[in-house]
Amino acid sequence: MVNIISKADRTYDAIVIGSGMSGGWSAKExxxxxxxxxxxxxxxxxxxxxxxxxxxxxxxxxxxxxxxPLEIIKENPIVSKNSNFNEYKQHLFVKDKEHPYIQSEPxxxxxxYQTGGRSLMWGRMVQRWSDYDFDGPARDGFAVDxxxxxxxxxxxxxxxxxxxxxxxxxxxLKELPDGEFLPPMEMTAAEEYFKASVAKSYxxxxxxxGRCAHITGNFDFYAKQGRGxxxxxxxxxxxxxxxxxxxSNSSTIPWAMNTGNLTIRHHSVVDSILYDExxxxxxxxxxIDSQTMExxxxxxxxxxxxxxxxxxxxxxxxxxxxxxxxxxxNDNELMGRYIAFHNxxxxxxxxxxxxxxxxxxxxxxxNGYIPRFRNVKKxxxxxxxxxxxxxxxxxxxxxxxxxxxEELKESLLNPEYGSWxxxxxxxxxxxxxxxxxxxxxxxKKDQWxxxxxxxxxxxxxxxxxxxxxxxxxxxxxxxxxxxxxIKTRDNHLAPGFxxxxxxxxxxxxxxxxxxxxxxxxxxxxxxxxxxxxxCMTSTSTQxxxxxxxxxxxxxxxxxxxxxxxxKV
Amino acid sequence: xxxxxxxxxxxxILTGGIFxxxxxxxxxxxxxxxxxxxxxxxxxxxxxxxxxxxxxxxGSVVKGADDLAVVDFVLVMTNDCYEEKTQHTFLHGLxxxxxxxxxxxGKKLSNQSQDESVDFIQSVIGGKVxxxxxxxxxxxxxxxxxxxxxxxxxxxxxxYVMTEIMPxxxxxxxxxxxxxxxxxxxxxxYG
Numbered sequence: 001m002v003n004i005i006s007k008a009d010r011t012y013d014a015i016v017i018g019s020g021m022s023g024g025w026s027a028k029e030x031x032x033x034x035x036x037x038x039x040x041x042x043x044x045x046x047x048x049x050x051x052x053x054x055x056x057x058x059x060x061x062x063x064x065x066x067x068x069p070l071e072i073i074k075e076n077p078i079v080s081k082n083s084n085f086n087e088y089k090q091h092l093f094v095k096d097k098e099h100p101y102i103q104s105e106p107x108x109x110x111x112x113y114q115t116g117g118r119s120l121m122w123g124r125m126v127q128r129w130s131d132y133d134f135d136g137p138a139r140d141g142f143a144v145d146x147x148x149x150x151x152x153x154x155x156x157x158x159x160x161x162x163x164x165x166x167x168x169x170x171x172x173l174k175e176l177p178d179g180e181f182l183p184p185m186e187m188t189a190a191e192e193y194f195k196a197s198v199a200k201s202y203x204x205x206x207x208x209x210g211r212c213a214h215i216t217g218n219f220d221f222y223a224k225q226g227r228g229x230x231x232x233x234x235x236x237x238x239x240x241x242x243x244x245x246x247x248s249n250s251s252t253i254p255w256a257m258n259t260g261n262l263t264i265r266h267h268s269v270v271d272s273i274l275y276d277e278x279x280x281x282x283x284x285x286x287x288i289d290s291q292t293m294e295x296x297x298x299x300x301x302x303x304x305x306x307x308x309x310x311x312x313x314x315x316x317x318x319x320x321x322x323x324x325x326x327x328x329x330n331d332n333e334l335m336g337r338y339i340a341f342h343n344x345x346x347x348x349x350x351x352x353x354x355x356x357x358x359x360x361x362x363x364x365x366x367n368g369y370i371p372r373f374r375n376v377k378k379x380x381x382x383x384x385x386x387x388x389x390x391x392x393x394x395x396x397x398x399x400x401x402x403x404x405x406e407e408l409k410e411s412l413l414n415p416e417y418g419s420w421x422x423x424x425x426x427x428x429x430x431x432x433x434x435x436x437x438x439x440x441x442x443x444k445k446d447q448w449x450x451x452x453x454x455x456x457x458x459x460x461x462x463x464x465x466x467x468x469x470x471x472x473x474x475x476x477x478x479x480x481x482x483x484x485x486i487k488t489r490d491n492h493l494a495p496g497f498x499x500x501x502x503x504x505x506x507x508x509x510x511x512x513x514x515x516x517x518x519x520x521x522x523x524x525x526x527x528x529x530x531x532x533x534x535c536m537t538s539t540s541t542q543x544x545x546x547x548x549x550x551x552x553x554x555x556x557x558x559x560x561x562x563x564x565x566x567k568v
Numbered sequence: 569x570x571x572x573x574x575x576x577x578x579x580x581i582l583t584g585g586i587f588x589x590x591x592x593x594x595x596x597x598x599x600x601x602x603x604x605x606x607x608x609x610x611x612x613x614x615x616x617x618x619x620x621x622x623x624x625x626x627g628s629v630v631k632g633a634d635d636l637a638v639v640d641f642v643l644v645m646t647n648d649c650y651e652e653k654t655q656h657t658f659l660h661g662l663x664x665x666x667x668x669x670x671x672x673x674g675k676k677l678s679n680q681s682q683d684e685s686v687d688f689i690q691s692v693i694g695g696k697v698x699x700x701x702x703x704x705x706x707x708x709x710x711x712x713x714x715x716x717x718x719x720x721x722x723x724x725x726x727x728y729v730m731t732e733i734m735p736x737x738x739x740x741x742x743x744x745x746x747x748x749x750x751x752x753x754x755x756x757x758y759g
Contacts, residue, residue: 058738060727065641069648186745232743361759362743397757401720404693405686409624409632412724413733415755 007299012038012263014559015285015300017270017315020117021545022532022552023306024248024256025160029556030304031261035563038298039253040268040287042307043113046092046120048226048249052239054088062087081497082110084121089238092121102441102454108496109310109455115266116249117308118499119545121237124213124245126166126546127369127388128157128177132376133540136429140375140384143338143432144508146537147518150177156550164246164549165222167230167366168211176208176371176542182217184209189358190393190420191368197481204376205477207391210369213246213546225251234363245365267291269448272319273303273328273528281568282328282528288448302527302559302568305505306552309533313339313438313504314453316530329505329522335515337437338506339455340539342498343387343428343463345490346470350483351419352393359395359417367392370424372541374469383465387428388541389474396421422483426470429541430495431462432503457495500544502536519562520555527568531555603647606655612662613639616715618678619665622685623719630733633723641722642715654710661711664704672697689716724757734758 013035016026027039045051059065066087073080076096085093094111101109112118131150137143154177161180168181187195187209195207214230215222222228227243227250236245243250256262267290274297276283284299305312313336319328327335367390374386396418399411436458440451471488478486495501508514511523516535522528531552533544562568597609608616620642621634633639646658669677669688677685691697692705693712699705723729730736736758 056738058727058730058736060725060730063644064649065721065725067645067649070650071648186743188745191745232740233738357749358746359749359759360743360745361747362740364743364745397755397759399757404623404689404716405625405682406627408720409627409630412624412720413630415757417749417755 005296010297011284011299012036013300013563014038014302014304015040015298016304016306017285018042018117018306018308018311018532019115019248019253019264020112020306020308020532021119021122021248022548023304024116024119024252025549025552026304026306026529026531026556027256027262028252029553030560031256031259033557033560034261035560036261037256037263038300039256039262039264040270040285040298041113041115041117041264041266042269042290042311043115043117043266045264045266046114046116046239046249048243048247048254049239049241052241053091055235055238055241057088078108079110081108081493082499084237088235089121092237092239099446100452102444102452104454104456105458106494107455107457108494109501110497110499111308111311115253115264116247119247120239120249122247122545123543124236124365125367125369125543126161126164126211126213127371127542128179129153129540129542129547130175130177132175132372133538133542136385136540137538140379142384143538144506144510144513147507147509147514152518153547153550153554156554157546159553160546160549164213164251165215165218165227166211166546167214167216169209171206171208173206173208173371175373175376179211181211182215185212185214185216185364185366187368188360188393188395188420189355190352190395190422191391193352193355194391194393194422194481195368198370198477201477201480202373205373206371208369208371210367210390212366214365215244225255227251230365232362232364234365236365269450270307270315271295271448271450272315273305274299275319275321275323275328275525277321277323280323280525282525288450290448293448301563302529304552304556304559305528305530305534306532309339309501309504309536310438310453310455312530312532312534314440314450316505317438317440318450324524329515329524329528331524332512332515334506334513336439336504337434338432338537339436339438339457339501339503340430340432340536341457341495341502342500342539342541343430343459343466344425344498345459345463345493346387346426346428346467347423347489347491348471348474348478348486349421349423349489350478350486351396352422352481352483353419354482355420356417372429374473381465381469383462383469384431385429385462385466386541387426387466387470389424389426389470391422391424393420393422422478424474426467427498427541427543428463428466428470429539431460432506432538433460436503438504455496459495500533500539502533502539502544505530505534506537507535508537519558520551521568526562529555529559600643603643605652606643606647606659608643608647608659612659613643615665615678616642616662619685619689619712619715620719620722622682622689623716624723625682631728633719636723636726636728638719638722638726641726642718645718645722646714654714657707657710658714660704661707661709664701664708665711668692668699668701668704668708671699730758
């Protein structure tokens with residue numbers, strides 16, 4: 001044990017584990033409230049703008065025009081299945097060997113170990129939950145009742161949206177509440193057409209412009225974060241040199257740093273959370289420096305666990321003491337269970353031959369969005385819950401490539417507009433189940449001596465029925481719009497490739513059936529807060545980051561209040 | 569001698585060309601180091617360069633695949649991104665093209681005019697001709713299809729095309745979803 005720096009110098013008011021989407025928010029809120037905060041990141045440092053090596057590269061500057069050499073693909077059979085793992089941004093993804101895990105069932109665990117975590121490579125879609133989502137488990141009799149409702153989170157959604165910048169329309173839909181929006185991005189001609197077509201045929205289905213975390217207005221406000229307007233490059237996942245979309249790197253972390261209260265430590269793999277038997281509280285964390293392999297302990301009054309759902313489960317399960325022999329706060333042995341995700345397997349595409357007098361200009365980094373319309377107000381299908389969907393319509397441009405020589409060259413140099421290509425991807429809710437779980441392997445360990453995680457999560461009959469329904473309903477909607485050449489597809493990707501893994505440390509009202517209370521405190525140890533995807537009781541269909549951020553901001557402010565009242 | 573080699577090397581880097589600098593021994597052909605999986609020689613590369621130029625020829629107004637050294641892209645891609653087995657097929661196809669074109673047209677490809685080569689390549693890709701060696705024809709067909717696809721990609725994504733012919737804007741600055749197409753408007757695939 002090398003703890004050469006004195007204990008006092010390793011003591012903070014708060015420790016935040018993980019600098020991604022939710023960890024960045026913990027750090028921002030806690031430091032703004034005056035807490036000396038240590039932010040632990042297991043990966044390397046990635047500084048906004050400076051460390052985005054490909055962000056200003058032209059397509060022709062990439063040797064393989066975006067493709068990866070076969071050698072890299074063969075070394076990385078898991079992460080290679082994610083289409084964003086490519087020559088433009090592979091450096092932001094965890095390679096398979098860097099942190100292995102066991103797949104007792106196939107599971108794509110896609111990670112980003114660096115400052116900002118996956119907030120650099122996320123999809124940036126930010127839709128609020130409504131009470132139709134929070135009510136789900138109680139109404140439909142699965143999981144446990146959420147201990148919070150929309151009214152608890154609404155002010156925090158607003159708080160987060162204002163700060164990160166969210167572009168969107170006020171659509172006035174009860175199932176997808178409006179937020180604090182900057183001007184919306186434009187729909188394409190084909191998207192506007194489909195929106196009108198769906199509105200004509202259905203009164204409960206809506207095609208809207210997706211709300212996305214891009215700056216499209218209120219520029220002076222975001223200038224204070226050093227961020228500028230979205231430039232419609234659609235190169236977001238390389239890191240944006242304009243700060244046009246939200247990431248921890250461009251926003252929350254530098255903001256927290258400016259308070260003077262933040263310390264970041266990189267290459268810090270958290271082994272476990274330490275428990276003080278006498279005080280009955282968590283006292284700190286044990287960190288392994290991934291470069292020196294040294295173990296160091298840090299101490300704090302409160303701990304925010306934001307390691308990313310599955311790693312949060314790993315850390316807590318690996319934190320064993322005589323009080324918690326089965327994992328930190330795991331009195332009911334439900335920790336690691338009720339893991340769920342989003343079902344992204346179903347897709348549909350088609351063509352539209354109208355509106356050929358129009359084209360688009362620029363590269364929009366977002367999509368149209370269709371909020372969930374199945375089983376919203378009552379159960380109406382033979383499967384539980386439902387799905388949201390993307391919708392995108394873009395004008396095809398192509399050349400006849402059948403020739404060789406002059407003929408081919410002429411054709412390539414004089415491309416023509418074709419039909420509109422339209423498509424949708426399903427974002428389905430999955431049901432958290434007792435048997436869907438992560439466990440620690442009893443013998444196998446990683447490079448840092450921490451047990452390997454074993455992931456046991458599968459699709460079920462409910463998911464299969466939902467895929468079929470999506471294909472049927474969207475075929476009908478597409479046919480009603482006069483789309484042709486309709487093709488449905490099941491991409492058969494394993495769970496996890498949606499990158500929306502959730503649960504394992506769920507919130508609930510009853511300590512017997514949940515791990516966290518309505519404030520995201522462990523029932524069994526109130527100075528540990530879990531506010532990343534691990535806390536999710538159910539998944540609903542919305543892209544989850546906005547909800548993680550709102551839950552985090554809320555919990556961080558509750559933590560500060562409780563700390564001031566000496567309650568934690 | 570060293571000085572000359574250094575100049576050659578720098579020239580090669582500047583032009584994005586050959587990375588192998590010939591040693592003083594010219595008696596045997598070296599494998600080009602930049603493409604070590606493919607095991608290709610300088611004369612293989614020259615022949616491939618010619619084929620790329622047949623597929624997208626040089627012109628008085630717009631440059632062709634040969635002017636732009638698209639051959640380097642074709643080789644990088646086949647060397648780095650293809651399975652070993654298909655690399656063998658590719659190389660076998662390339663190395664058989666001279667003999668097969670001689671067999672079928674009476675002329676080696678390297679001795680053909682542009683038009684003759686275009687006809688020959690089209691007839692092979694279109695499956696309109698049969699050579700004596702069936703396996704050889706299959707490999708040649710695979711080779712020509714692959715080379716055509718990669719030549720098109722390499723040409724269309726070359727710096728020249730993406731900056732001078734169909735400019736790619738790195739920073740569009742705005743997005744418009746419904747722009748009326750003007751009559752006679754030049755279509756830009758990167759627009």
